[in-house]
Amino acid sequence: MMKTFVRETILNLKGYETKNTPYVYKLDANEGKTLFFSDQATSEREDFNRYPDNEATVLCEVMGKFLGVPTENIVAGNGSSEMIELIMKTFIDTGDGVLSFTPSFSMYEVFTNIYSGRFFSVPSRRDFSLDVDALIAKANEIKPKVILLCNPNNPTGAFLTEAEIKKVIEETNAIIVVDEAYIEFSDGSFVNQVNQYENVIVLRTVSKAFGLASIRLGFMVANKEVINIIKKVKPPYNLNSLSQKYGIEALQKTEKMSRYVLEIKQEREKLYQEMKKLNIEVYPSQANFLFFKSTLVDLAERLQEKGILIRQFSGDLAWYYRVTIGEKEENSAFLNGVKEMVSHASS
Ligand SMILES: *Cc1c(COP(=O)(O)O)cnc(C)c1O
Numbered sequence: 489m490m491k492t493f494v495r496e497t498i499l500n501l502k503g504y505e506t507k508n509t510p511y512v513y514k515l516d517a518n519e520g521k522t523l524f525f526s527d528q529a530t531s532e533r534e535d536f537n538r539y540p541d542n543e544a545t546v547l548c549e550v551m552g553k554f555l556g557v558p559t560e561n562i563v564a565g566n567g568s569s570e571m572i573e574l575i576m577k578t579f580i581d582t583g584d585g586v587l588s589f590t591p592s593f594s595m596y597e598v599f600t601n602i603y604s605g606r607f608f609s610v611p612s613r614r615d616f617s618l619d620v621d622a623l624i625a626k627a628n629e630i631k632p633k634v635i636l637l638c639n640p641n642n643p644t645g646a647f648l649t650e651a652e653i654k655k656v657i658e659e660t661n662a663i664i665v666v667d668e669a670y671i672e673f674s675d676g677s678f679v680n681q682v683n684q685y686e687n688v689i690v691l692r693t694v695s696k697a698f699g700l701a702s703i704r705l706g707f708m709v710a711n712k713e714v715i716n717i718i719k720k721v722k723p724p725y726n727l728n729s730l731s732q733k734y735g736i737e738a739l740q741k742t743e744k745m746s747r748y749v750l751e752i753k754q755e756r757e758k759l760y761q762e763m764k765k766l767n768i769e770v771y772p773s774q775a776n777f778l779f780f781k782s783t784l785v786d787l788a789e790r791l792q793e794k795g796i797l798i799r800q801f802s803g804d805l806a807w808y809y810r811v812t813i814g815e816k817e818e819n820s821a822f823l824n825g826v827k828e829m830v831s832h833a834s835s
Contacts, residue, residue, distance in 0.1 A: 490686040493633050493663050494717055495581050503720030506542040514538075540729035543719075547732045550739045551707055555679050555692070561709055563718050564727050564735070568669055568691040568706035572599050575634060575689065575708075578721045579663055580605040585632035589618050591805060592638045593667065608632065616644040616771050616779065620652045627660040635660060638667045640674050643799065643810040645773025653678055657685055665689045670775035672697035672749050673756075679709050686711055696776060698738055698745050703731040752776050756813045762823055766830050777812045784829045791825045798822070 491499065522529075522537040529535045541547075544564040552559040565571055572595060580586065582604040588596050590609035600607040608630050610623045618641065627635060635656065640647045657664050668690055671677045679690045689710040695701035705727070708718060738745075760778060763770040769781040784790075788800040788809065799810040811822055 490663070490713060491717075493579050493687070495579060498578055498717065498721060501720045503722075504542070504724040506539075506724070536729075538729075539725050540727060540732055542725050544727050544732050544735075547727075547735045547739070548707075550736050551692075554739050554742055555677075555709065557679060557682065557709055560712050561682055561715060563708045563715055563722065564732070565706055565708070565722065566704040566726060566731075567695060568667060568693040568708075569595065570704075570726065571691050571706050571708045572596065572636075572665075572667070573602075574718055574721055575663070575665060576600060576603040576605065578717060579633050584634075585630050586634045586636065587623070587627055587630065587632035587662070588636040588638070589623065589641065591641075591643055591801070592636070593642050593669075596636045596638075605633075612641075612644060612646065616646050618646050618648055618652075620648065620656055624656060624659045627656075627662060632662050634665060635662045636665045636667060638669070639678070640670045640774040642669065642775065643777070643801070644771060644779045645775045645777060646771070647674055647774040650676060650678060650681075654681075657688060663687050663689065665691065667691045669693050670696055672745065673752060673776050674774035682709050683711050686713060689714060694735060694738060697749050699748070700734065700738055703734050705731050705735045752813050755816065755819055759811075759813065759819050759823065763826070766826065768826070777810050779808065779810050781808050782826075783807055784826070784833055787826070787829065790829060791822070794821070794825050796822055796825055 517539060519537050519539065522535055525536050547564050548559045548562040551562055551564070565574065576599045580600065580603040584605045585608055586596065586600040586605045587608045587610070590611055592609070597607045608626065610619065610626045613619050637648060637653065637656065639653070653666060664687060666678050666688065668677055668679065671692070679692070682688055682690055689708055691706065691708055693706040694703065695706070756773060756776070756778065760770055763778065763780060771779045773779060788798055791798060801808045813819060
């Protein structure tokens with residue numbers, strides 16, 4: 489059934505295969521000699537003249553342990569961004585529908601357009617909570633091939649419960665992608681359910697909670713059949729050896745991440761309460777940011793004058809903003825900047 493969503497050209501594709509044959513003289517891949525950084529390699533695999541492990545095996549094993557999911561259910565790549573693109577490459581032919589909520593992660597629409605798909609979206613409720621019944625109704629009308637659920641949702645912080653995600657899966661007929669870029673800051677992941685379904689893909693990243701945006705590392709978690717098709721589509725050696733190495737190290741020290749997440753959640757709650765006190769329309773968030781509305785004139789520009797950057801929206805979302813929860817000092821600087829503007833506006 490899942491295969492009916494896969495583009496025909498992909499179904500007949502043979503992926504790039506690599507072997508790990510033991511050797512004395514490795515003369516099969518046209519690799520050069522190590523001229524640079526030779527002192528930094530800690531194993532032959534990491535030697536700079538060698539291609540990296542095509543399947544990032546050790547990294548996927550470590551990620552599998554962290555998630556409680558078998559290695560065979562995981563593909564690693566250059567951020568969840570590469571994973572979103574791989575999904576489009578695999579399933580979206582010209583004119584195929586892709587459905588999501590709005591507002592949500594802007595790249596869903598961009599990648600859909602790059603692959604000549606048709607992007608549809610269902611608006612959030614007035615309080616920016618997500619209406620799965622409206623999404624299901626839209627899906628049954630337009631029959632998308634792919635439905636993207638950003639959970640928690642960027643930029644609003646809204647959260648879908650496990651029951652709501654299951655409802656979408658059961659009452660639609662599409663590949664369901666759950667983008668869990670911010671899941672560590674929330675109440676629960678869907679990742680352990682991937683083997684329950686043939687059409688569900690969960691995306692994870694180390695860019696947010698793990699604080700490793702620079703190494704561009706993300707993961708796709710899905711049942712084996714989906715994973716095997718994705719592996720045919722992904723470019724050979726897509727993930728460089730340094731990202732594999734740093735990823736393995738970080739994913740073996742997840743207590744560090746957990747402690748940080750706890751701090752951010754506390755800071756999020758504090759900032760939320762403080763903003764409420766200022767009568768700012770701020771929305772509950774399960775991520776490392778707060779989404780809010782403010783009618784203070786030129787809010788973002790005036791914060792920027794103090795060196796404080798926040799995300800500003802336009803169009804339907806004029807007067808809405810998203811602020812990342814940072815270090816205590818950063819959050820205070822933001823809050824003080826806003827307080828100053830509030831007092832000016834009311835005097
Ligand atoms: C940040 C973000 C990503 C991108 O993550 P990378 O792993 O850095 O590519 C994907 N989805 C959402 C919703 C994000 O906010």
